[in-house]
Amino acid sequence: MAEALLQVRGLTRRFGGLVATDRLDLDIGQGETHAIIGPNGAGKTTLIAQLAGDLRSDAGAVRFAGEDITRLSAPARSLRGLARSFQITSIFPDFTTLDNVALAVQAHAGHSFRFWRPARREPALREPARAILAQVGLAGRADVRAASLAHGEQRQLEIAMALATGPRLLLLDEPVAGMGLDESQRMIRFLASVKGRLTIVLVEHDMDAVFALADRISVLVYGRIIATGTPEAIRANAEVRQAYLGEDAVA
Amino acid sequence: MTSRARPLVLGLGLVALAAVPPVGGLLNQPFYVDLVRRVMIFAIAALSLDLILGYGGMVSFGHAAYLGIGAYAVGILAHHGIHNGVLQWSLAIAASMAVALVIGAVSIRTSGVYFIMITLAFTQMLYYLGISIEEYGGDDGMRLAVRSQFPGPLDLQNGTVFYYVVLAILLLFLVLAHRLIAARFGMVIRAARSNEARTRAIGFSPYRYKLMAFTLAGAMCGLAGALLVNHTEYLTPEFMHWTRSGEIMFMVILGGMGTLVGPVLGAFAFLLLENLLSGWTAHWQIIFGPLLILVVLYAKRGLFGLLPGGGPRDG
Amino acid sequence: MNIFLILEQTLNGLQFGVMLFLMAAGLTLVFGIMNLVNLAHGSLYMVGAYLATTFAQWTGSFLLALVLALAGSLVVGIVVELVALRTLYERDHLDQVLATFGLILFFNELIAILWGRSALYTTLPTWLSGHVALLPGIRYPVYRALVILVGLVVAGLLWVVVTRTRLGMLIRAGASNRTMVAALGVNVRLLYTVVFGSGAALAGLAGLMAGPIYAVQPGMGEQILIQVFVVIVIGGIGSIRGALVGAVIVGMVDTLGRAFLKPMLSTVLSAPAADTAGPAIASMLIYLLMAAVLAFRPQGLFPVTGAER
Numbered sequence: 066m067a068e069a070l071l072q073v074r075g076l077t078r079r080f081g082g083l084v085a086t087d088r089l090d091l092d093i094g095q096g097e098t099h100a101i102i103g104p105n106g107a108g109k110t111t112l113i114a115q116l117a118g119d120l121r122s123d124a125g126a127v128r129f130a131g132e133d134i135t136r137l138s139a140p141a142r143s144l145r146g147l148a149r150s151f152q153i154t155s156i157f158p159d160f161t162t163l164d165n166v167a168l169a170v171q172a173h174a175g176h177s178f179r180f181w182r183p184a185r186r187e188p189a190l191r192e193p194a195r196a197i198l199a200q201v202g203l204a205g206r207a208d209v210r211a212a213s214l215a216h217g218e219q220r221q222l223e224i225a226m227a228l229a230t231g232p233r234l235l236l237l238d239e240p241v242a243g244m245g246l247d248e249s250q251r252m253i254r255f256l257a258s259v260k261g262r263l264t265i266v267l268v269e270h271d272m273d274a275v276f277a278l279a280d281r282i283s284v285l286v287y288g289r290i291i292a293t294g295t296p297e298a299i300r301a302n303a304e305v306r307q308a309y310l311g312e313d314a315v316a
Numbered sequence: 317m318t319s320r321a322r323p324l325v326l327g328l329g330l331v332a333l334a335a336v337p338p339v340g341g342l343l344n345q346p347f348y349v350d351l352v353r354r355v356m357i358f359a360i361a362a363l364s365l366d367l368i369l370g371y372g373g374m375v376s377f378g379h380a381a382y383l384g385i386g387a388y389a390v391g392i393l394a395h396h397g398i399h400n401g402v403l404q405w406s407l408a409i410a411a412s413m414a415v416a417l418v419i420g421a422v423s424i425r426t427s428g429v430y431f432i433m434i435t436l437a438f439t440q441m442l443y444y445l446g447i448s449i450e451e452y453g454g455d456d457g458m459r460l461a462v463r464s465q466f467p468g469p470l471d472l473q474n475g476t477v478f479y480y481v482v483l484a485i486l487l488l489f490l491v492l493a494h495r496l497i498a499a500r501f502g503m504v505i506r507a508a509r510s511n512e513a514r515t516r517a518i519g520f521s522p523y524r525y526k527l528m529a530f531t532l533a534g535a536m537c538g539l540a541g542a543l544l545v546n547h548t549e550y551l552t553p554e555f556m557h558w559t560r561s562g563e564i565m566f567m568v569i570l571g572g573m574g575t576l577v578g579p580v581l582g583a584f585a586f587l588l589l590e591n592l593l594s595g596w597t598a599h600w601q602i603i604f605g606p607l608l609i610l611v612v613l614y615a616k617r618g619l620f621g622l623l624p625g626g627g628p629r630d631g
Numbered sequence: 632m633n634i635f636l637i638l639e640q641t642l643n644g645l646q647f648g649v650m651l652f653l654m655a656a657g658l659t660l661v662f663g664i665m666n667l668v669n670l671a672h673g674s675l676y677m678v679g680a681y682l683a684t685t686f687a688q689w690t691g692s693f694l695l696a697l698v699l700a701l702a703g704s705l706v707v708g709i710v711v712e713l714v715a716l717r718t719l720y721e722r723d724h725l726d727q728v729l730a731t732f733g734l735i736l737f738f739n740e741l742i743a744i745l746w747g748r749s750a751l752y753t754t755l756p757t758w759l760s761g762h763v764a765l766l767p768g769i770r771y772p773v774y775r776a777l778v779i780l781v782g783l784v785v786a787g788l789l790w791v792v793v794t795r796t797r798l799g800m801l802i803r804a805g806a807s808n809r810t811m812v813a814a815l816g817v818n819v820r821l822l823y824t825v826v827f828g829s830g831a832a833l834a835g836l837a838g839l840m841a842g843p844i845y846a847v848q849p850g851m852g853e854q855i856l857i858q859v860f861v862v863i864v865i866g867g868i869g870s871i872r873g874a875l876v877g878a879v880i881v882g883m884v885d886t887l888g889r890a891f892l893k894p895m896l897s898t899v900l901s902a903p904a905a906d907t908a909g910p911a912i913a914s915m916l917i918y919l920l921m922a923a924v925l926a927f928r929p930q931g932l933f934p935v936t937g938a939e940r
Binding site (some may be wrong): 369375377422425426428429430432433434436437438440441444445447448449450451558559562565566569599600601602604605606607608609612613616 | 733739
């Protein structure tokens with residue numbers, strides 16, 4: 066296998082006495098959809114924050130596309146093609162849906178020290194943003210204030226903003242959390258449609274989504290990955306069943 | 317601009333402002349020309365604060381610093397016999413920009429209550445600096461013997477000419493601010509106010525944009541300071557007193573934070589009210605203080621929200 | 632410049648630092664626990680000073696006046712908390728800053744109406760107005776020495792309360808995690824009132840002790856308040872230890888800077904240059920110190936860990 070797109074080596078993060086991420090190794094191959102599952106408190110969100118650059122790591126290294134990005138800030142990682150969505154919806158509520166996505170386009174269209182021309186009338190920002198809204202199925206909601214979107218629509222907007230940055234790798238933190246059955250089915254279908262074109266790291270509790278999308282699955286328990294493998298292999302893994310799936314999937 | 321009534325109201329306001337000197341002359345009430353000129357100068361200061369406070373989400377409690385620096389730039393040059401307005405005002409802008417850059421560079425690294433306390437503390441430092449420099453009047457300040465001198469018909473000694481100069485600058489800044497907040501730059505600082513984590517996640521580094529906004533606002537307020545010292549024809553460290561910062565902030569809130577017309581309305585309401593109450597009792601602040609609390613608690617939308625079409629703002 | 636002068640100014644710096652600490656302790660706790668930026672903290676200091684001065688005139692007893700003034704500022708603090716500040720806890724910092732700014736205007740004007748705008752001066756009773764020999768040949772004003780002593784005793788008491796009692800446990804827990812304290816079933820409203828009242832009493836204590844040393848006049852609270860902000864920024868918000876260390880540093884730097892910067896500069900600069908630069912730099916010294924600390928430790932010297940802010 067060629068060098069993985071994302072290489073994590075010995076990544077560690079402590080909160081006081083608690084080790085949230087414990088010398089963690091992880092390889093994400095180009096084009097792969099890789100799910101990270103684990104019980105509550107396993108350190109999934111901490112790991113995502115470390116990968117996205119929102120949380121400093123105490124030790125270890127992260128390489129992305131052959132470059133050491135361990136010390137890079139979140140915006141710097143975004144500019145290199147690492148996009149994320151948040152577990153708790155994080156959008157610009159006072160702006161329109163289209164503005165939200167256009168801002169993400171703008172962030173990747175050179176510097177923004179431009180003081181005169183109205184950004185809302187720049188086709189170079191608005192057109193790509195509209196295209197992405199159409200892609201995620203929000204075209205009809207472009208001019209609505211993002212705050213007044215339904216929860217499921219806001220989750221879609223999250224993904225749209227991540228996509229608008231033209232990423233090579235998507236870090237998705239529970240994209241179907243809090244969604245109804247219909248909404249989550251639609252989201253899974255959408256993610257299936259971009260899968261393969263993009264590399265995706267998916268942190269998810271919803272096992273339907275995980276087994277529908279993932280090429281490989283890693284199981285995170287107490288900040289360490291106890292198993293990595295294909296969905297079939299993970300399903301069959303006794304250690305995993307005991308540590309995690311035991312309570313959920315076997316029932 | 318959701319209402320068709322809005323442009324009409326704004327147009328009427330502009331006509332009213334332009335009509336103040338002739339009407340004041342007709343009624344032989346020069347006092348009002350003076351008052352409105354003062355209001356417009358503070359409107360510029362309040363507008364500049366609103367750029368960083370209302371649009372950028374930076375609660376700067378030190379905005380009077382730039383008023384003072386602009387005033388001192390003019391006063392110090394005049395003290396040394398340089399009355400050229402272009403030089404004086406350029407220095408006012410450059411000096412307040414430089415100071416805003418330094419204060420901003422330190423304070424924007426922090427956030428929340430640290431930011432408030434640090435901007436307040438630095439302004440107090442400049443206040444004490446003004447007091448301690450005897451050369452420029454120390455505690456008492458200095459008189460400005462001659463107003464800034466410009467070539468041609470721009471004679472500021474003429475109160476009416478000066479009035480229209482201030483009005484023109486206010487309008488210019490309103491237009492500039494209107495463009496700036498809608499341009500890419502404005503979208504970034506408004507996004508950072510709305511959700512800084514998200515702004516970073518999509519690839520913006522908010523610090524440099526916030527610092528730029530802070531610096532521009534400082535420069536704008538510096539020019540207001542240059543105008544103010546020409547208006548009062550004296551200056552004291554009181555220009556930079558922390559209560560002045562609080563007053564400018566109150567103007568912004570009173571008029572409507574995060575709007576362009578709001579600070580102008582707020583400056584009007586504040587100074588007219590101050591005028592009214594202080595004509596009535598020397599202890600007007602005993603009414604003013606509780607009034608401020610009531611506005612904060614119950615009328616955060618400000619006067620602008622009362623205007624036709626003054627609906628909820630976007631971004 | 633001789634050794635006695637240095638010692639005397641060092642003690643003056645300590646005395647100023649102690650007063651700053653009394654102010655900073657209350658302010659930093661109120662912020663840490665209630666998340667409230669209270670600009671009107673200086674007004675309580677002013678109230679303490681005025682009450683002490685007035686009670687001293689009425690009763691003729693300095694000590695009785697101190698006790699009454701302390702009780703008075705406690706009461707004023709509690710009333711302010713109940714009437715005005717309670718509604719502000721859930722508001723953002725901007726609202727808090729503006730509303731407490733309104734309170735300052737109110738208090739300053741109220742004081743001006745009741746006592747006038749000119750400064751009041753307190754005369755010390757004879758047993759406090761002399762000097763005490765700290766070491767053979769080194770004499771220091773009794774009153775200032777007493778201020779230092781009282782300040783250190785209060786700092787010690789605070790330390791005991793915060794580290795050794797249930798109230799202190801709640802205070803520490805509240806400073807790092809508000810929701811947890813509420814979850815413990817503590818009467819949070821009462822806790823807030825107690826903490827705010829104690830903070831007010833400490834500010835009042837600083838104010839009443841300040842009376843005989845500094846001029847008592849409207850606006851005196853804000854002058855010290857902003858220096859207290861510097862203390863808190865340097866020490867780290869919410870930290871009592873930070874407040875103590877920051878207060879002593881700021882007190883020393885400010886006092887020693889004002890006393891010795893000019894003579895020190897005159898050894899390297901011309902006399903007129905030193906005359907100008909000395910006081911100017913001395914007045915800026917603590918703010919420059921604050922900037923320097925922030926450059927290296929944006930959260931202050933003793934950041935409160937676990938706080939979600």
